[in-house]
Amino acid sequence: MTERFGSYQNEIYLQGYGGTTPAFTTDATRLEESAADLLEPGPFWYVAGAAGSGATARANRAAFDHWRIVPRMLTDATERDLSTTVLGTELPAPVLLAPVGVQSIVHPDGELATARAAAGLRLPMVLSTASSHSIEAVAEASGDGPRWFQLYWPNDPDVCGSILRRAKEAGYTALVVTLDTWTLGWRPADLDGAYLPFLNGDGLAVPFTDPAFRSLLEKTPEEDAPTAILRWISMVTGTDRNWSALPFLREHWDGPILLKGIQHVDDARRAVDAGMDGIIVSNHGGRQVDGAVAALDMLPEIATAVGERATVLFDSGVRTGADVLKALALGARAVLVGRPYVYGLAHGGEDGVRHVLRGLLADFDLTMGLSGHRTVTELDSTVLRRV
Numbered sequence: 001m002t003e004r005f006g007s008y009q010n011e012i013y014l015q016g017y018g019g020t021t022p023a024f025t026t027d028a029t030r031l032e033e034s035a036a037d038l039l040e041p042g043p044f045w046y047v048a049g050a051a052g053s054g055a056t057a058r059a060n061r062a063a064f065d066h067w068r069i070v071p072r073m074l075t076d077a078t079e080r081d082l083s084t085t086v087l088g089t090e091l092p093a094p095v096l097l098a099p100v101g102v103q104s105i106v107h108p109d110g111e112l113a114t115a116r117a118a119a120g121l122r123l124p125m126v127l128s129t130a131s132s133h134s135i136e137a138v139a140e141a142s143g144d145g146p147r148w149f150q151l152y153w154p155n156d157p158d159v160c161g162s163i164l165r166r167a168k169e170a171g172y173t174a175l176v177v178t179l180d181t182w183t184l185g186w187r188p189a190d191l192d193g194a195y196l197p198f199l200n201g202d203g204l205a206v207p208f209t210d211p212a213f214r215s216l217l218e219k220t221p222e223e224d225a226p227t228a229i230l231r232w233i234s235m236v237t238g239t240d241r242n243w244s245a246l247p248f249l250r251e252h253w254d255g256p257i258l259l260k261g262i263q264h265v266d267d268a269r270r271a272v273d274a275g276m277d278g279i280i281v282s283n284h285g286g287r288q289v290d291g292a293v294a295a296l297d298m299l300p301e302i303a304t305a306v307g308e309r310a311t312v313l314f315d316s317g318v319r320t321g322a323d324v325l326k327a328l329a330l331g332a333r334a335v336l337v338g339r340p341y342v343y344g345l346a347h348g349g350e351d352g353v354r355h356v357l358r359g360l361l362a363d364f365d366l367t368m369g370l371s372g373h374r375t376v377t378e379l380d381s382t383v384l385r386r387v
């Protein structure tokens with residue numbers, strides 16, 4: 001039996017006796033609104049923004065509304081066990097922290113604070129290659145907490161190999177390879193503010209601390225930042241990494257590998273045929289292809305096609321406990337959550353991330369119980385109705 005996450009609800013109500021309320025909202029919509037009040041427009045819109053008209057970001061949310069939970073009564077769901085295992089990592093609940101780069105733009109502690117909050121809850125943090133703190137520093141902050149590493153795949157084999165080696169040595173167990181962001185999508189809010197954090201040096205701690213990357217430069221990044229920044233950007237953009245390059249990753253990583261950004265069932269099959277251990281059905285939170293299909297709308301087909309042979313995870317639009325339940329019922333083994341915990345970080349560093357994650361877990365726990373489910377393995381599409 002794992003911790004009863006739902007008890008966070010009682011904890012909050014009891015605080016009311018002492019005359020206090022949570023430091024900030026438990027509601028996903030208001031959370032984004034209050035982050036807008038808190039942050040400068042540049043960082044806020046970098047996080048909140050999406051590609052183009054925002055159609056895909058909105059569709060990601062709307063897709064959840066087409067599925068409704070059909071609660072069951074008197075099922076003895078008072079004692080719940082939300083735990084699961086994902087590619088060798090034991091999770092107290094089926095939630096991971098999505099890789100989010102440049103977290104120092106919303107809070108100076110950035111990924112270090114996120115790592116501490118995630119480790120305290122034993123939820124895996126997926127560290128981005130675009131982290132504001134080094135692989136090793138985040139590992140230290142994470143302690144014995146579960147951690148995975150997300151790769152933006154440099155086209156220089158020595159640099160790629162060096163980064164993977166560092167991640168492995170620092171205790172990151174699974175590798176997430178993001179495929180949908182080989183160049184940035186058209187993001188009007190960032191363009192209007194002419195705001196790209198990388199050009200300020202944010203999100204470059206991984207290459208800048210990497211000996212293989214540094215050895216390619218005539219001047220160190222400290223001496224000549226612009227040249228180093230542009231060199232790195234050119235290394236991780238472009239389409240010269242393709243399906244036939246996947247064996248390189250296998251040779252340089254001896255743990256599970258997942259491909260992130262899969263949206264078509266044929267790509268899911270191809271990933272699994274190529275020996276990948278898992279995929280993440282995701283459209284990058286609507287930040288890349290405006291007009292792309294909602295990630296949730298592709299999940300059932302993909303999970304049916306490859307779910308027996310590989311681990312299927314999901315992200316893009318998860319905001320509430322009901323969303324977690326729905327994604328699991330539609331075939332995901334676990335979900336990743338992105339923007340909400342970043343808003344938590346903006347509000348209160350480590351404590352802020354913890355509040356957001358505990359809220360999501362409590363909401364999920366109570367939603368499970370009140371709809372009559374004791375374990376995540378019993379969820380399938382029969383618990384939902386399409387409307």
Ligand SMILES: Cc1cc2nc3c(=O)[nH]c(=O)nc-3n(C[C@H](O)[C@H](O)[C@H](O)COP(=O)(O)O)c2cc1C
Binds near residue numbers: 046128150178260337
């Ligand atoms: C500010 C920001 C930065 C991100 N950086 C990365 C990244 O470095 N690597 C990556 O694979 N995905 C990145 N993502 C995408 C997330 O991993 C995830 O796919 C997305 O946020 C999920 O959607 P959600 O925000 O609706 O939960 C980023 C997302 C945001 C909002």
Ligand SMILES: CCCCC(=O)C(=O)O
Binds near residue numbers: 101284
């Ligand atoms: C190279 C892009 C890194 C950040 C990212 O993935 C995003 O802003 O969505």
